[in-house]
Amino acid sequence: xxxxxxxxxxxxxxxxxxxxxxxxxxxxxxxxxxxxxxxxxxxxxxxxxxxxxxxxxxxxxxxxxxxxxxxxxxxxxxxxxxxxxxxxxxxxxxxxxxxxxxxxxxxxxxxxxxxxxxxxxxxxxxxxxxxxxxxxxxxxxxxxxxxxxxxxxxxxxxxxxxxxxxxxxxxxxxxxxxxxxxxxxxxxxxxxxxxxxxxxxxxxxxxxxxxxxxxxxxxxxxxxxxxxxxxxxxxxxxxxxxxxxxxxxxxxxxxxxxxxxxxxxxxxxxxxxxxxxxxxxxxxxxxxxxxxxxxxxxxxxxxxxxxxxxxxxxx
Numbered sequence: 599x600x601x602x603x604x605x606x607x608x609x610x611x612x613x614x615x616x617x618x619x620x621x622x623x624x625x626x627x628x629x630x631x632x633x634x635x636x637x638x639x640x641x642x643x644x645x646x647x648x649x650x651x652x653x654x655x656x657x658x659x660x661x662x663x664x665x666x667x668x669x670x671x672x673x674x675x676x677x678x679x680x681x682x683x684x685x686x687x688x689x690x691x692x693x694x695x696x697x698x699x700x701x702x703x704x705x706x707x708x709x710x711x712x713x714x715x716x717x718x719x720x721x722x723x724x725x726x727x728x729x730x731x732x733x734x735x736x737x738x739x740x741x742x743x744x745x746x747x748x749x750x751x752x753x754x755x756x757x758x759x760x761x762x763x764x765x766x767x768x769x770x771x772x773x774x775x776x777x778x779x780x781x782x783x784x785x786x787x788x789x790x791x792x793x794x795x796x797x798x799x800x801x802x803x804x805x806x807x808x809x810x811x812x813x814x815x816x817x818x819x820x821x822x823x824x825x826x827x828x829x830x831x832x833x834x835x836x837x838x839x840x841x842x843x844x845x846x847x848x849x850x851x852x853x854x855x856x857x858x859x860x861x862x863x864x865x866x867x868x869x870x871x872x873x874x875x876x877x878x879x880x881x882x883x884x885x886x887x888x889x890x891x892x893x894x895x896x897x898x899x900x901x902x903x904x905x906x907x908x909x910x911x912x913x
Contacts, residue, residue: 601626602678602699602782606650607685609633611643612731615767616683616704618649619774625782627655629675633686634659642760642828663693679781682736683770691738699784701736704773706766708748709734710796713741718766720799722759723824725816728752729762731770733777735788742796744788746781747773756847758823802829809834811860814875815848822846822879834860837908841901844891845883864902867895 604627608617613632620627630650635641647657661668672693680694680701694701707717709732714720721729730750735743749772751765780786807825809818809832822832822843831842849870863870863878870878881901885891892900 603628603676604679604681604782605629605631605672605675605677607631607680607682607689608646609686610646610684611763612704612706612767612770613646613683613685614644614649615771616681616774617646619771620681620778621649621653623775623778625778627653628677629656629658631658631661631685640828663690669693680736681781688740689736694736699781700786702733702746702781702786703736703741703743704770705732705734705741706730706763706770707741708732708750709741709745710791710793713796713798715799715801717799718763719759719802719824719829722753722757722762723821725820726753729766731766731773733770733773734791741798742791742793744790746786746788747777749773756823758826760826760828804830807832809843810874811871812874815873815877815879818873819846819848819879836862836904839886839904839907841884841886841904843881843884845881845893846879847882849878849880862901862905864898864905867898869898869901 604620604625606617606620606627608614608630609632617630630646632646635645647659650657663669663672669692677697679699680689680697682689682701682703684704689701705717706729707721708728708730712720712729718729728750730748732748733746734741735746737743749769751762751769753762777786807821807830809821811834822845825832826844831844833840833842859872859874861872863872869881871881872878881897883891883893884897886900886904
């Protein structure tokens with residue numbers, strides 16, 4: 599009897615890592631659906647398409663399975679099992695209903711929390727102390743199907759989304775290693791999600807990174823680390839300039855002279871900005887407009903000039 603035919607939908611770092619795990623395990627992957635990289639996006643992750651191509655697996659880019667032609671081409675693959683790893687589009691149920699061993703998706707959160715897009719970024723932005731990866735059944739509703747397996751990972755108070763994403767990636771690979779045999783045999787255990795505990799978040803946009811200085815210092819710090827490189831960054835307007843902040847530290851009480859929310863205080867080689875709770879953030883790395891990123895004394899000097907340019911008082 600031939601090995602079950604597996605069709606993979608994958609993109610981004612988790613997609614690459616999980617496809618790599620399938621190939622390492624010798625899974626019979628007969629096609630990979632992925633996305634063409636967008637020139638408007640920072641591509642910080644390895645190419646799923648290249649990995650599949652190098653392994654001799656047919657690659658289909660941005661296929662619209664809602665069209666009769668694309669749906670027929672998918673069915674012609676005669677998949678026994680469908681696995682989706684960070685693919686950006688919903689796979690229509692019309693394509694999945696006849697898949698013998700079922701269809702499963704890897705999501706970057708501890709479902710039912712953080713259904714939807716950018717789950718790691720949202721978890722960091724909202725100050726969660728842990729997240730994880732969850733393998734679940736694909737249904738008509740995004741991220742709502744029965745759970746097959748999940749694994750928790752910690753989020754430290756200063757971790758960036760990229761650092762957390764790496765832990766989620768590694769957890770996803772471990773889940774694939776644990777569950778692949780059962781998936782291929784059609785014996786994977788399933789448990790329903792608690793829909794009453796579900797939370798859902800949408801796609802993050804550049805404008806979601808704008809800093810509201812009325813928020814408390816911890817919230818702003820969380821936002822900065824959630825959208826720092828390779829994401830667009832947290833930013834604030836100072837006069838005619840835009841300050842993009844790439845790294846911050848929560849300043850102990852009484853260590854800075856910034857009092858008015860959103861005001862910059864420069865103390866030697868250190869710069870602080872006041873938040874809405876009377877605490878301040880130390881700005882460790884930032885840039886003004888399209889200038890080079892700065893840190894340390896060079897950053898403090900530039901922010902002192904920004905104060906002057908925006909008629910703010912520098913202590």
